Amino acid sequence: MTTTPTTPDLTAPTPSLARRLLRDPLGAAALGFLLLVVLAAVFAPLLTSHDPNEAVLADVLAPPGGEHLLGADSSGRDVWARLLYGSRFSLLGAALAVAFAVTIGAVSGLIAGYFGKWFDELSSWAASILMALPAMVVLLAARSVVGPSAWWAMGIFGVLLSASVFRLVRSTVQSVRGELYVDAARVSGLSDLRIIFRHVLRVVRAPIIIQVASIAAVAIAIQAGLEVLGLGDRTIPTWGDMLNDGFQKMYLAPILLLWPSLMIAFVCLALSLVANSLRDALEGTAGAKKARPTRVAADFVPVTATTTHGAVLAADDPSVILRVQQLRIGYAGGTKEVVHGISFDVRAGEVLGLIGESGSGKTQTAFGIMRLLPEGGAIAGGRVLWKGTDLAGLGDREMTAMRGSKIAYIPQEPMSNLDPTFTIGHQLIEPMRLHLKIGKKEARERAVALLRRVGIPDPARTMRSYPHEVSGGMAQRVLIAGAISCEPDLLIADEPTTALDVTVQAEILELLRSLQADLGMGMVLVTHNFGVVADLCDRVAVMQEGEIVESGDVRQVFRDPQHPYTRQLFGAILSEDGIRPTFVARQGVPAAQEARR
Numbered sequence: 001m002t003t004t005p006t007t008p009d010l011t012a013p014t015p016s017l018a019r020r021l022l023r024d025p026l027g028a029a030a031l032g033f034l035l036l037v038v039l040a041a042v043f044a045p046l047l048t049s050h051d052p053n054e055a056v057l058a059d060v061l062a063p064p065g066g067e068h069l070l071g072a073d074s075s076g077r078d079v080w081a082r083l084l085y086g087s088r089f090s091l092l093g094a095a096l097a098v099a100f101a102v103t104i105g106a107v108s109g110l111i112a113g114y115f116g117k118w119f120d121e122l123s124s125w126a127a128s129i130l131m132a133l134p135a136m137v138v139l140l141a142a143r144s145v146v147g148p149s150a151w152w153a154m155g156i157f158g159v160l161l162s163a164s165v166f167r168l169v170r171s172t173v174q175s176v177r178g179e180l181y182v183d184a185a186r187v188s189g190l191s192d193l194r195i196i197f198r199h200v201l202r203v204v205r206a207p208i209i210i211q212v213a214s215i216a217a218v219a220i221a222i223q224a225g226l227e228v229l230g231l232g233d234r235t236i237p238t239w240g241d242m243l244n245d246g247f248q249k250m251y252l253a254p255i256l257l258l259w260p261s262l263m264i265a266f267v268c269l270a271l272s273l274v275a276n277s278l279r280d281a282l283e284g285t286a287g288a289k290k291a292r293p294t295r296v297a298a299d300f301v302p303v304t305a306t307t308t309h310g311a312v313l314a315a316d317d318p319s320v321i322l323r324v325q326q327l328r329i330g331y332a333g334g335t336k337e338v339v340h341g342i343s344f345d346v347r348a349g350e351v352l353g354l355i356g357e358s359g360s361g362k363t364q365t366a367f368g369i370m371r372l373l374p375e376g377g378a379i380a381g382g383r384v385l386w387k388g389t390d391l392a393g394l395g396d397r398e399m400t401a402m403r404g405s406k407i408a409y410i411p412q413e414p415m416s417n418l419d420p421t422f423t424i425g426h427q428l429i430e431p432m433r434l435h436l437k438i439g440k441k442e443a444r445e446r447a448v449a450l451l452r453r454v455g456i457p458d459p460a461r462t463m464r465s466y467p468h469e470v471s472g473g474m475a476q477r478v479l480i481a482g483a484i485s486c487e488p489d490l491l492i493a494d495e496p497t498t499a500l501d502v503t504v505q506a507e508i509l510e511l512l513r514s515l516q517a518d519l520g521m522g523m524v525l526v527t528h529n530f531g532v533v534a535d536l537c538d539r540v541a542v543m544q545e546g547e548i549v550e551s552g553d554v555r556q557v558f559r560d561p562q563h564p565y566t567r568q569l570f571g572a573i574l575s576e577d578g579i580r581p582t583f584v585a586r587q588g589v590p591a592a593q594e595a596r597r
């Protein structure tokens, strides 16, 4: 099965966030209304000449019209003035509750979701307690301690609501933390802080926006509820206090209930509508449609070879850049071992093929080298030496700097390893600026040149594209460009063609081969296809069930495979119809390797 590359029209410019927001008529109307309310609150003194607290006995319960636009309340205070000044407190009170809830909830949720461990347990426990507390009872208890201060009430309410923000953010971050593009960002050497700000925050912002709107609406309602119960601060005009007055004079002047009720209802509704359309507008940026290539079996791809053939390494060879010694990788506290003491070397400019069937431990080995094992995984024994330095001895910061700049990685699935919320240009530029300490302009020029080098026909356009706007083959080219962007000494390519269709596989392998030859990088090529090993590799290590069962010079292993499993892998290629006639004809010597000699 093959994948049809998608070629959407990229010429149409992406509209700005404000434009997308205004495209939704309901959202635009709601935003306009909220802006009017805010402006009315700010410019209240210009919109009325009445003091909202001035009581005029002669005007008690005066009907709308005349001197009082909306009438006067039971104390003879101007309703229009109280409505205007009341919006100040209602909005500021809601903002205070939102600020507390979001600051505490989002920050702790981010840390707990991303880093987990003891902080996650502690904060989840605290959030459960906060959620179990009845908000109204807590507010009443707080009032008896701090008095009828509405500001205190809103602050405390914000703290109580922070638990729901915490839970939302924590679960969203946990789900995005496992995404391949977050792993890819880690592999490219970005620090956790940068990943959180650049990749994770963009995903959690939409749910946070919706949550902010509902917190603000609930805060306005709770605040009004406290005032209606007569538990608020009577010295400041509020919509709740107006409601309280309205309830008391419900039979004499029911219209007094109307104005604050309408304001509360419309503001809450507008908040929700604006949040919805803002969320939709932001999601639009993310490019919701992700075109994933179909996963197909890797196949033999005949390409012409140019790499020089490597010899078997001596134990103290100074040209060795990576030495893996007796590496063991385990899960579940070491009870499940998936790599059982493997050893191999990679020399500068050499291509090592790591071959084996699915589940033999190839990817775990690659992750172990980069110290990026999934949660629960750990190096249970052995050493990974980089130019003589044990990588286990490096601090997190040094290891982060190492990834991307010295050791780069190309993943199996290109689409999942690109962040759908950023343009391709952005994702290429960022690691270069970080590792090469160059300016944006220079990084952009380098990125365009790199895209051209990896065979992208219109680099400028691709720079502006989002991942869903390019085909699987192009996405893999982009990742290759990113991997070589900081001129690494070693490139680990983990089945880089598995997710691509056969014709694209050939092009990508050809590209990798020519890049490796041009840049003189060492390369570990993870594959389950001996044809690929024959075409690209100088040496090969055959993995079975977490062990290397045979390794050596590719020609030697092809001519005279020693282990039954290696012969079995050969058998798998040779039995494939129409594949590799030249390979068969030369008594098991790969055609490409022959061509090199």
Ligand SMILES: Nc1ncnc2c1ncn2[C@@H]1O[C@H](COP(=O)(O)OP(=O)(O)OP(=O)(O)O)[C@@H](O)[C@H]1O
Pocket (backbone or CB within 6 Å): 331, 338, 356, 357, 358, 359, 360, 361, 362, 363, 364, 365, 374, 375, 376, 377, 528
């Ligand atoms: N997160 C994990 N927890 C526990 N075991 C795991 C985990 N990830 C992988 N493994 C186990 O490690 C072993 C090796 O997996 P690995 O992904 O390295 O295989 P592979 O040779 O790369 O296969 P493939 O070609 O399918 O990617 C498998 O048995 C797998 O079940």
